[in-house]
Amino acid sequence: MRFVIVLLIGLFVGAACSLIGLSALRKETPPSTALMAMLRFHSAGLDQAVRSNRCAATDLTPHLQTLRHLANDLEPAFGETEDDELFAKHASAFRAALDAALATPPTDCASAGVALDRVSAGCKDCHRDFKG
Template sequence: MRYLVCLVVGAVIGGLFAMTLANALQRRNAWPRALMNVMQHELGDARNAAKGGTCPSPVLQRASEHLRLLAGDLEPALLATGSRDRVLSQYMRDFGKVVTAWEPGADCLRQAEALTTITNACEACHRDYR
């Protein structure tokens, strides 16, 4: 009976320790995940607005501003301080160029083309780094 109690107590303490460790490891990547979720949300809103046929719209302008702002945060979010990854940095520069070239005041056809280019820039990086 004593061994059974020790086994149960040990399993409970081990489970609590494992959950604490898993939560700590999950929080380590919170900023990059949050950044990607916000970018995905803004790109989805922009796509919906462009498909809705209301170009230009305030939604497209807001999404453009947010994506330009977030493009500057990619490198600090994804790379550790002082580290360098030539390929990832190139993907981030390409994304920044594509987002900067996007004109949210253009007609819907040009909006769709720009959003497809932005999506392709995202997918190019995700093929190698997801």
């Protein structure tokens, strides 16, 4: 009798754990959502650095480099869009703004603000056309 009770409890716990595991696998974060979260995080880091008057290249370059690396994954993360050519154009412009900012890293808050505005414009242009 004890064996049957332990067996039933084991089956119940196993079934519950299986359901929990399957549910967790189903709730995976889409790559596009994760990518946007990271882009938002590093853009906010740049914005915070400028607002805090921490505009040395050593403060800004790590965020710019990370944004540039993340920008390489824009097209694969979003897969096929309704207008792939326009999306690719926006992604390319975003990467170009980041490349320009990295080619001549900002040395003061004025130049950092200009670079940040160019990068933000790339985000806003794409969001205007695709996010709605």
